[in-house]
Amino acid sequence: MHNRRTFLANSMTAAGIVACGQTAPLFLSRAAAAVPSTHKPGAKETILVVVQLTGGNDGLNTVVPFADDGYPKLRKALRIPTANLKKINDSIGLHPSLAGFAELVQDQALAIVQGVGYPNPNESHFRSMDIWQSASLAEELTEGWLGKSLVQMPASPAFHVAAPNEQSWLALTGAPSKVPSLTSLQEFQLQTFAASRADHDRQRKLIELDAARRTPASDSSGRAALLDFVRHTAVNTYANSRRLHDLSQNYQPSVPYPDSGLAGRLKLVAQLIEADIGARIFYVTLNGFDTHANQLTIHANLLRELSEAATAFFKDMSARGHRDRVLLMTFSEFGRRAKENQSQGTDHGSAAPMFLIGGRVRPGVIGAHPSLSDLVMDKLRHHTDFRQVYAAVLEQWLGISSKPVLDGDFHPVRIVRS
Numbered sequence: 001m002h003n004r005r006t007f008l009a010n011s012m013t014a015a016g017i018v019a020c021g022q023t024a025p026l027f028l029s030r031a032a033a034a035v036p037s038t039h040k041p042g043a044k045e046t047i048l049v050v051v052q053l054t055g056g057n058d059g060l061n062t063v064v065p066f067a068d069d070g071y072p073k074l075r076k077a078l079r080i081p082t083a084n085l086k087k088i089n090d091s092i093g094l095h096p097s098l099a100g101f102a103e104l105v106q107d108q109a110l111a112i113v114q115g116v117g118y119p120n121p122n123e124s125h126f127r128s129m130d131i132w133q134s135a136s137l138a139e140e141l142t143e144g145w146l147g148k149s150l151v152q153m154p155a156s157p158a159f160h161v162a163a164p165n166e167q168s169w170l171a172l173t174g175a176p177s178k179v180p181s182l183t184s185l186q187e188f189q190l191q192t193f194a195a196s197r198a199d200h201d202r203q204r205k206l207i208e209l210d211a212a213r214r215t216p217a218s219d220s221s222g223r224a225a226l227l228d229f230v231r232h233t234a235v236n237t238y239a240n241s242r243r244l245h246d247l248s249q250n251y252q253p254s255v256p257y258p259d260s261g262l263a264g265r266l267k268l269v270a271q272l273i274e275a276d277i278g279a280r281i282f283y284v285t286l287n288g289f290d291t292h293a294n295q296l297t298i299h300a301n302l303l304r305e306l307s308e309a310a311t312a313f314f315k316d317m318s319a320r321g322h323r324d325r326v327l328l329m330t331f332s333e334f335g336r337r338a339k340e341n342q343s344q345g346t347d348h349g350s351a352a353p354m355f356l357i358g359g360r361v362r363p364g365v366i367g368a369h370p371s372l373s374d375l376v377m378d379k380l381r382h383h384t385d386f387r388q389v390y391a392a393v394l395e396q397w398l399g400i401s402s403k404p405v406l407d408g409d410f411h412p413v414r415i416v417r418s
């Protein structure tokens with residue numbers, strides 16, 4: 001006669017563990033099978049965090065060329081007073097909302113790549129975003145540059161840490177397996193059939209007991225080795241799930257995160273990094289940069305959210321020993337026109353700066369600020385193709401070849417200190 005106790009015991013034999021493992025999120029099983037232990041080579045590889053600024057960030061009021069006489073002429077209503085800027089050098093300064101970024105400049109942990117864009121820029125949000133996310137100017141786009149990158153890193157999980165109801169993005173398509181989108185750690189924990197805390201504890205003990213059993217190595221059929229592999233994978237999957245659960249309940253940031261959506265998403269990225277399940281690519285977004293009207297306050301609030309969240313994330317990661325492992329990169333589908341419009345806003349433009357944050361970045365300004373006297377229909381000319389930045393991230397940071405990802409050779413910008 002079976003009672004609930006014997007059912008639990010029987011279900012947690014090797015066969016039961018396999019069944020349990022099938023309900024686990026794929027990344028947990030994959031990570032359990034592929035990721036080396038922390039003491040083995042490969043466990044401390046570099047991590048890329050991409051922050052998408054959706055809507056077209058106004059680069060001219062983000063990194064301000066205050067010494068250029070053209071700036072106040074183009075920005076009569078939207079001009080940021082020089083006294084309020086966070087000066088980087090004698091000619092440019094950061095928007096006053098980027099106080100955290102100014103601290104990172106002093107900490108030698110922030111690089112500003114100026115004048116980034118691509119030839120014949122498209123002013124459609126959708127088309128331009130697809131170009132940036134695919135790293136291609138082709139008409140038909142089905143794969144993203146990060147998804148293609150993961151082909152060269154098949155054992156490394158990636159995550160889209162999403163806002164509520166946020167779509168998955170083209171950037172992550174083309175990976176060997178679907179990149180999960182999640183808004184909390186609870187969404188991807190292992191679901192077992194235990195009805196109570198006591199049952200959970202029994203399951204844990206049974207799994208640990210099962211893991212301690214030794215499978216005879218002399219089984220010539222290979223079944224013993226296969227069973228041992230399945231048991232090892234399932235047990236590690238369970239352990240990873242428990243680690244995520246514990247982190248979601250007990251994670252204490254080394255520095256406080258601000259109360260904002262982006263900060264919450266980057267805090268979740270920090271938890272996943274701390275979980276040490278082998279992930280090397282994370283993708284998050286901050287929406288709202290389409291500032292056609294009343295830009296001053298809206299843009300200031302967005303830049304403040306970006307700066308405070310990214311700075312808290314980097315400081316948290318640094319305090320946990322990941323300063324030289326993590327690189328955070330921002331991008332937007334285009335900049336905005338140099339000349340403001342009559343609604344105290346700016347319309348769709350072209351070139352804009354990119355930010356790179358990390359302990360190993362080449363700090364400071366990389367490249368000249370685009371000229372304000374050589375505009376194309378009120379738009380800034382780019383001098384650095386965004387695929388040159390991607391090539392640098394792929395080759396100098398992730399350590400993989402950029403050519404198959406970018407479908408060509410793009411001379412990398414030097415973004416990492418040698």
